[in-house]
Amino acid sequence: MDIKRYLNLKSLLALTGIVGLSFQQVMAQAAGVATDTVSKTDGLGKTVGYYLILFLLICVVIGIIGKVLHVYELTKQIQGKKEGIAWNKVNGILFAVTLVVGLYGAYWCYTVQGAQILPEAASEHGLKIDSMFRITLVITTIVFVITHILLFLFAYKYNYKAKRKAYYYPHNNTLEKYWTVIPAIALTVLVLMGFFTWRGITNISSDQMKSALQVDVTAHQFAWEVRYSGKDNVSGRKNYKLIGSLGGLNSLGLDLADKHNYDDLKVTEIVLPVNKSVRFTLTSQDVLHSFYMPHFRVQMNCVPGMSTFFQFTPRITTAEMKVKTNDPNFKYRLYCAKICGAQHYNMQFAVRVVTQREYDKWVKEQKPIVTDDMKKEYQLAMKENVASKENKIALNN
Amino acid sequence: MSTIAIPNSSAVHHDDHSHEHHKETFLTKYVFSQDHKMIAKQFLITGIIMGVIAMGLSILFRIQLAYPDKSFPLLEVLLGKFAPEGRLDPNFYLSLVTIHGTIMVFFVLTAGLSGTFSNLLIPLQLGARDMASPFMNMLSYWFFFTASAIMLSTFFIESGPAGAGWTIYPPLSALPKAMPGSGLGMTLWLVSMVLFVASSLMGGINYVSTILNMRTKGMDLWKMPLTIWAFFLTAILGILSFPVLVAGIVLLIFDRSFGTSFYLSDIYIGGQALANEGGSPILWEHLFWFLGHPEVYIVIMPAMGIASEVMSVNSRKPIFGYHAMVYSLIGITVLSFVVWGHHMFVTGMNPFLGGVFMITTLIIAVPSAVKTFNWLATLWRGNIRFTPAMLFAIGLVSFFISGGLTGIWLGNAALDINLHDTYFVVAHFHLVMGSAAIFGMLAGIYHWFPKMFGRMMNPKLGYLHFWLTFISAYLVFFPMHFMGLDGVPRRYYAFTEFESMQKWLSVNVFITWAAILGAVAQVAFLFNFFYSIFFGEKSTQNPWQANTLEWTTPVERLHGNWPGEIPTVYRWAYDYSKPGHDADFITQITPLSETMSSNLPHDFEGNEEAERIQERWNIDHKSVDKREEVK
Numbered sequence A: 001m002d003i004k005r006y007l008n009l010k011s012l013l014a015l016t017g018i019v020g021l022s023f024q025q026v027m028a029q030a031a032g033v034a035t036d037t038v039s040k041t042d043g044l045g046k047t048v049g050y051y052l053i054l055f056l057l058i059c060v061v062i063g064i065i066g067k068v069l070h071v072y073e074l075t076k077q078i079q080g081k082k083e084g085i086a087w088n089k090v091n092g093i094l095f096a097v098t099l100v101v102g103l104y105g106a107y108w109c110y111t112v113q114g115a116q117i118l119p120e121a122a123s124e125h126g127l128k129i130d131s132m133f134r135i136t137l138v139i140t141t142i143v144f145v146i147t148h149i150l151l152f153l154f155a156y157k158y159n160y161k162a163k164r165k166a167y168y169y170p171h172n173n174t175l176e177k178y179w180t181v182i183p184a185i186a187l188t189v190l191v192l193m194g195f196f197t198w199r200g201i202t203n204i205s206s207d208q209m210k211s212a213l214q215v216d217v218t219a220h221q222f223a224w225e226v227r228y229s230g231k232d233n234v235s236g237r238k239n240y241k242l243i244g245s246l247g248g249l250n251s252l253g254l255d256l257a258d259k260h261n262y263d264d265l266k267v268t269e270i271v272l273p274v275n276k277s278v279r280f281t282l283t284s285q286d287v288l289h290s291f292y293m294p295h296f297r298v299q300m301n302c303v304p305g306m307s308t309f310f311q312f313t314p315r316i317t318t319a320e321m322k323v324k325t326n327d328p329n330f331k332y333r334l335y336c337a338k339i340c341g342a343q344h345y346n347m348q349f350a351v352r353v354v355t356q357r358e359y360d361k362w363v364k365e366q367k368p369i370v371t372d373d374m375k376k377e378y379q380l381a382m383k384e385n386v387a388s389k390e391n392k393i394a395l396n397n
Numbered sequence B: 001m002s003t004i005a006i007p008n009s010s011a012v013h014h015d016d017h018s019h020e021h022h023k024e025t026f027l028t029k030y031v032f033s034q035d036h037k038m039i040a041k042q043f044l045i046t047g048i049i050m051g052v053i054a055m056g057l058s059i060l061f062r063i064q065l066a067y068p069d070k071s072f073p074l075l076e077v078l079l080g081k082f083a084p085e086g087r088l089d090p091n092f093y094l095s096l097v098t099i100h101g102t103i104m105v106f107f108v109l110t111a112g113l114s115g116t117f118s119n120l121l122i123p124l125q126l127g128a129r130d131m132a133s134p135f136m137n138m139l140s141y142w143f144f145f146t147a148s149a150i151m152l153s154t155f156f157i158e159s160g161p162a163g164a165g166w167t168i169y170p171p172l173s174a175l176p177k178a179m180p181g182s183g184l185g186m187t188l189w190l191v192s193m194v195l196f197v198a199s200s201l202m203g204g205i206n207y208v209s210t211i212l213n214m215r216t217k218g219m220d221l222w223k224m225p226l227t228i229w230a231f232f233l234t235a236i237l238g239i240l241s242f243p244v245l246v247a248g249i250v251l252l253i254f255d256r257s258f259g260t261s262f263y264l265s266d267i268y269i270g271g272q273a274l275a276n277e278g279g280s281p282i283l284w285e286h287l288f289w290f291l292g293h294p295e296v297y298i299v300i301m302p303a304m305g306i307a308s309e310v311m312s313v314n315s316r317k318p319i320f321g322y323h324a325m326v327y328s329l330i331g332i333t334v335l336s337f338v339v340w341g342h343h344m345f346v347t348g349m350n351p352f353l354g355g356v357f358m359i360t361t362l363i364i365a366v367p368s369a370v371k372t373f374n375w376l377a378t379l380w381r382g383n384i385r386f387t388p389a390m391l392f393a394i395g396l397v398s399f400f401i402s403g404g405l406t407g408i409w410l411g412n413a414a415l416d417i418n419l420h421d422t423y424f425v426v427a428h429f430h431l432v433m434g435s436a437a438i439f440g441m442l443a444g445i446y447h448w449f450p451k452m453f454g455r456m457m458n459p460k461l462g463y464l465h466f467w468l469t470f471i472s473a474y475l476v477f478f479p480m481h482f483m484g485l486d487g488v489p490r491r492y493y494a495f496t497e498f499e500s501m502q503k504w505l506s507v508n509v510f511i512t513w514a515a516i517l518g519a520v521a522q523v524a525f526l527f528n529f530f531y532s533i534f535f536g537e538k539s540t541q542n543p544w545q546a547n548t549l550e551w552t553t554p555v556e557r558l559h560g561n562w563p564g565e566i567p568t569v570y571r572w573a574y575d576y577s578k579p580g581h582d583a584d585f586i587t588q589i590t591p592l593s594e595t596m597s598s599n600l601p602h603d604f605e606g607n608e609e610a611e612r613i614q615e616r617w618n619i620d621h622k623s624v625d626k627r628e629e630v631k
């Protein structure tokens, strides 16, 4: 029996050797052919072959280790010891090791990668979110650590012994009650906090809505169009059927019959005054997008056919944030967070928070969204319209 | 309860059965089989193949994420114009993500998991000869097979597979102009999913009716193993929620092909304003998640059932809190119908509704916690045998805890504002659903392999498989939490365009290599699985010394399951290490009268006659109270 196994092992090795060699040759040939035809795939066969052989080698090594273990166990058995390797014990110990290494790994992630997460919230509601974040983090981390200690320690401690019998313990209703009620209480606390924070963020009185700075965002594949509402602080009406009208100038579909449009400003950068409430009105021209500014703890989808809103108050200027994060290149970010097509990963738009004075200066420099050319086109179109209407009336008479 | 009426004579002489009324050909035995065990194996092997494919897709897009600027000529050789210049095309990247998710969630973890183990275990563990409708069962598999074939075929069409993410939110999925993946690939995706749901419904109806009607004598509901409870409730969830997905899909097909406006309104695309008005993409989100959330429990509950069974058998201990385990499953089932809105907190859904869904969502965490604690208590003072199945069951518990805890973050609408659609969500569901459910499935495969194939899998390769997979899964998904907390959105083709994301590039390289390690580890499993089917060590009848009925059937796996009469059940499935009994297990078919030395007052369920007999026996044998003895 043993001899047979030995032979097996040898032939296995020999076989892989042959396979490996011939494979290399084939690959070399293939590579040779490839150079003649396409230079792009030059050496490709070789790399693929290399990895394949590496893989086969690993398989062989594992196979050999397996055989060695098997032989070892067999000899132990022949010597009259019942069990060769106490696999239950080995696995139990591995769980104990995993517990220690794993907890350390989690700690490492918390500290090293945790240091790379977002800085403190740059908005007022974000502070509330952050404090809830911390409470949730602490609670879940405690549960995570305790349950894993129990799980892996039990696995380590109670591994199989032929002599022992497990403790027949089918149920205990008191325990059951404890671990229903305690999580329920913890979750109730979290729910209540979450609920009121959420309502505080989303449930805004109409006075507050009106007094906030109005900014209107239209998303489309793959860019953002932002307009400020100007002196009247009301964004003018849009109609998607007017997009591309006025000789192609009307990219947002502004309805120029609405006089609120004329003072609206077109911007290439979102600039917000610090400590002033701003209300974003969001929509999309084509597919779903998501207006996501993580530093402010702000996210809301942009939906074609309906307006969505997010109102918040920035509390740290970009300049201050540069100091706080110790990063001279710090910038606030706007991402698109809803899959929207090929360039989803690259919908850029600059965001800046400044002092009120800087803001006032900046806003004066912004151009109206309704350009003189657009106005001219519009008047022309109106005239034609009137003319054709008059024509019709004349005809009807 | 009733047993299926197959004449015993034909079942007893099963060996010379073949030259009787129905001859088994290759076609009826292996292809159009109506035997639940064969159908289970068909589901399993198809599921494994789909799983390997979906895993391969994930490696492809992981390579893109790790090396966004590098060219891999091999990719161009393999993928042609989907990877021009050896770099994945951004649209194809999204298609890969989409099909990976779709296959994993539906084809592997729904059909592959429920299809395999519900089919295998429901008749075997309940004492039935087969499913209520074997024919429908066969149809269920072939619908699934067709759906799989159609889903995969989309890789061979010009515009590529569907690419709008596995949740296929319109308008992206509705407008072929929005991305190539919304062309023919999406049409076929929708067709495939309709067939898939049909398959799933046929399976589900079969499972429910078999469980309700075909249990053997003595097998009342409260004697069923937890696996069966889990399959039962899963099937109910599926039957009630999958049709809603079909409704949503039909509306989407109408919008795509017949000019309706269920999901579309005010759209300007490709230089043209569309005529559609009045629809809303939010409607799709409601319909999708009305299935989508129950779906995640459809995926995890069978895995939970399997883990409970495997953990009890291998800790040689009754599952702790059997009733609590069942009630928590029921609780999860009911609650999972009222939490779907937690996927929509920031979609524009009325924020007040968001508040309500937050409350229901955090309630569902309670039964989940109860299950976890019960598993821990099951391990406590057990006598744990680390079979590969047991390792995977323990791994499931670990993943379920890690991933479930982040659910508490996401379920909080205020926190979700910043976490939605980031890598944090990816980390959450890959741990709690991806990893946990796959581990449940693997536990089931290792545990019931002897029942399916009459042979054993190699345990040592199983250990290797477990440890490599367990570690690599954590290495892959744990760091993703932190990327999410840094606000990195998901489904990004490359992290190169935003300066702020570049610090995560090195982490991406690390994750990709961990994923490759995990993928390579699956070779150990695949080899073990296919090799053992043919050359594995022959199994004994009850290799794990388990109590449940399937281990009372012969190793040879007969059509009709038991050669003679179907055994009667006398006790629950979890009498392991009962004090007073010499062996550390008592099968469900052992009558109480044969275990006088270990019966507990509780076992008689108020049958006074039996209690009296036991009392007399106790006095005769001067036995002290068993409870005292253990202490």
Ligand code: HEM
Pocket: B167, B296, B297, B299, B300, B342, B343, B361, B362, B364, B365, B368, B403, B404, B405, B406, B407, B408, B410, B411, B412, B416, B419, B420, B421, B425, B428, B429, B432, B433, B434, B437
């Ligand atoms: C402990 C209880 C759980 C809670 C409170 C919870 C909560 C949530 C929430 C709120 C989301 C939405 C996150 C977002 O998109 O912003 C989510 C996503 C998800 N959860 Fe859970 N979850 C729990 C357990 C589970 C389980 C057990 C599974 C599966 C077995 C699961 C699978 C998923 C999946 C697949 C997604 C992502 C879907 C997607 O957007 O692609 N969750 N979970």
Ligand SMILES: [Cu+2]
Pocket: A288, A289, A290, A336, A337, A338, A339, A340, A341, A343, A344, A345, A347
């Ligand atoms: Cu996007």
Ligand SMILES: [Cu+2]
Pocket: B292, B293, B296, B339, B340, B342, B343
């Ligand atoms: Cu959900």
